[in-house]
Amino acid sequence: MTRRPLPEALGAAFSVREAREAGMTRWRTRGPDLRSTAYGARSRLDIARDPDPDRPPVARERDRVLARARELATVLSEHAFFAGITAAMVHGIPLPAHQHSEPWRRAASGPRELRPLVVGVHKPRSVVRRANVRGIHVDPALAPVVEVDGMRVTDRAATWAMLGTELEERDLVIAADHLIRIPRHPGGFRPPERAAYATRDQLTAAIGRRRGAERLRRALARARTGASSPRETELRLILVEAGLPEPKLDYDVVAPDGSFVACLDLAYPALRVGIEYDGSGHRTQAQFERDIAKREWLSDLHWDVVHFTAADFRGRRDPSVWITKRVRDAIARQERGKV
Structure with a gap:
């Protein structure tokens, strides 16, 4: 039929x-x-x-959470909203892999079972009680609500603050870097694409007197504007924690005649040492050709640029040791060249 x-x-x-x-x-x-x-x-x-199994685990998990959230949103009451890690998924705030999944699998293969969706209501309303839902009470002052793709969710600043009891400090820094970033065009030839998702002042105000406040304040103090990806934030934190000076982010290299040469993810300008994270976007032929030209231009200006990929963060007991060594070696080469 x-x-x-x-x-x-x-x-x-x-x-x-x-x-x-x-x-x-x-x-x-x-x-x-x-x-x-x-x-x-x-x-x-x-x-x-289910999405393409070749996509990164974080992206696949977000697709599954969004599909389930969109479905649930069609039957939620008008005073209910997504909060916490579920709201972070809706907003696209970077989270560690499997953050919204249970730490076990129901079957020998296939994706992990998702944790219940976090659904909040403002006090004094009754919490939402449904299967596959974790209902929570939230103080209205700590949870402003906005609409994203037809779904009611806590705003970005409040969502980040709610993660204070869910994430480790480094992951909170990564999330804060994502929110306060102002995506600009290399060289500054055009205005920024948009404003930051949230300002530092908005994140500070969102912390308030909630659980995890001290961890949130520490993370926010370490957040910086300029990181274009979670890996770039990780690189910065690894270098600083190893005792190296804090690198510049999103740094424009200019030739002696004032012409724009290239934009580096992280840099030590005085030493002419650059650090680049080459993500999946660097796999295309066009980007590969641009990267080759960029390396040649920087080499002509006596810059020593260290490149990292996802492979440098996996398969090692402590990636920070390897990453720090390579950057220290580049700094040493440049210092020897000045003698």
């Missing part, structure tokens, strides 16, 4: 009530082309299926 097509107006996720109002029968809402992870809600399987 041919199934009736789903009404396009329903979108990727919808409530059973919306489906019935759109003319779907009870049996059609139970069709094999639909799934349900929240009572009274449905998602299209052709849209909600």
